[in-house]
Amino acid sequence: MNIIASIVNPALVSRNEHLLAETSILVDKNFHGGQTLKRGALMGKIVSSGKYRAYVEIAVKTGGAFSTAAATFTVDKSTLIGQSDLAVGDVIEDTAGNALGTIATYNPATGVGTLSGNSGSNLAAGGLVRVALSQLSLAKAAGKLLQDETYIDPAQDTVATGWFEGFFIQANSTITAAASTAMGAKNIDTGEIRLV
Numbered sequence: 001m002n003i004i005a006s007i008v009n010p011a012l013v014s015r016n017e018h019l020l021a022e023t024s025i026l027v028d029k030n031f032h033g034g035q036t037l038k039r040g041a042l043m044g045k046i047v048s049s050g051k052y053r054a055y056v057e058i059a060v061k062t063g064g065a066f067s068t069a070a071a072t073f074t075v076d077k078s079t080l081i082g083q084s085d086l087a088v089g090d091v092i093e094d095t096a097g098n099a100l101g102t103i104a105t106y107n108p109a110t111g112v113g114t115l116s117g118n119s120g121s122n123l124a125a126g127g128l129v130r131v132a133l134s135q136l137s138l139a140k141a142a143g144k145l146l147q148d149e150t151y152i153d154p155a156q157d158t159v160a161t162g163w164f165e166g167f168f169i170q171a172n173s174t175i176t177a178a179a180s181t182a183m184g185a186k187n188i189d190t191g192e193i194r195l196v
Contacts, residue, residue, distance in 0.1 A: 059127065
């Protein structure tokens with residue numbers, strides 16, 4: 001268990017603080033209103049609005065695989081990475097970038113959902129699903145690491161600060177291996193990455 005990661009504001013910067021680069025981001029209340037986002041949360045840029053939403057990855061549940069012959073799926077809520085969840089209207093893909101489809105219905109309590117049509121790809125239990133990068137961008141400087149724990153006002157979008165360059169302790173963030181690749185991050189040492 002990573003005890004440091006359970007602290008409200010865990011150590012995140014690993015070295016060379018003078019190389020940090022930050023900017024303001026606008027967090028979308030429609031996804032996070034009333035929620036407190038943790039320091040180190042990876043925020044993706046919503047391509048359609050320019051606002052930000054937490055990056056999410058979640059595994060397919062046993063018995064709930066995506067199939068090109070069906071529109072139904074089930075994800076395992078116990079594997080959710082990130083402080084967001086899938087939502088109706090999301091275009092989703094696996095972490096290799098293979099298209100799955102657009103979510104038509106989704107129960108956030110059970111992880112059961114349907115697509116607007118049959119899945120564009122097969123994805124077995126244990127495979128990882130995310131919001132498509134064409135919809136939630138992590139490309140160079142688009143993905144940001146939340147600098148501080150931030151409460152999101154349910155009545156309006158909230159300004160927060162995110163880092164897009166620097167050296168970071170990966171375990172104290174929600175940057176997964178797939179997200180790291182999408183961001184073009186560099187592996188510096190065991191558990192340490194650099195965003196440039």
